[in-house]
């Protein structure tokens with residue numbers, strides 16, 4: 001089924017400082033063109049025989065499809081971003097800007113500066129919600145093909161020259177100011193609230209260790225840097241430890257199969273952090289055994305390799 005053109009969301013005659021001629025040209029020529037290209041590419045993809053088509057040709061078509069699809073989606077968001085008075089930022093948006101940018105003004109300064117930064121070239125400035133971290137961020141997209149993986153754009157500023165040259169010539173700053181004066185904040189907030197309902201990407205779950213508290217490697221690093229007392233036990237299995245050459249700088253290695261032999265060395269008055277290679281089982285099992293013996297023990301999520309991934313210090317393991 002072909003992609004259908006969406007009706008123009010904003011009412012051009014209500015916009016302040018953006019002419020109906022500009023919006024109509026943008027909608028008909030550029031948005032309409034993107035939908036037409038998208039449909040042509042989709043049809044071509046549907047009719048070709050994948051096994052009889054060269055890799056170069058199919059790769060080019062899929063890239064063109066991504067660009068045309070993103071251009072279509074972002075233009076729809078752009079027109080749906082306009083039609084308000086740009087002034088009254090509703091409460092949920094204002095709170096989100098305070099949380100993620102410091103203030104509404106700070107957000108607007110950054111958003112405008114990003115527009116200025118790509119003026120004269122082309123691209124998009126997007127306000128995007130990231131379910132992974134539950135936060136908003138501004139993004140520049142150098143062409144239609146770029147967007148934050150997993151992000152949900154909720155406000156789009158089109159910085160292609162076709163979006164403003166009819167009214168503003170090369171005066172991108174005046175165009176950005178006019179765009180800001182026409183933002184439909186009620187609609188933006190509606191999209192923000194919808195986006196917040198998108199589930200966070202699934203995280204690693206280990207139901208068998210649900211009751212064992214974890215500590216992130218970043219927290220362990222912060223504890224060490226602050227000088228807080230902590231006992232760190234590397235419990236990578238013996239067969240693994242035998243062939244490795246490095247160990248976390250502040251850790252001691254102990255055999256996870258012989259917990260009872262070394263448990264007496266530990267102090268119950270200081271917290272214990274255990275870790276294994278990747279953080280799946282051994283570190284968790286050891287933390288469980290220590291907790292059952294009355295220690296304040298946690299396992300370090302991600303294990304030895306997570307420690308290295310955050311550039312934690314290691315030393316030679318002889």
Ligand SMILES: [Fe+2]
Nearest residue numbers: 030158160163
């Ligand atoms: Fe455009």
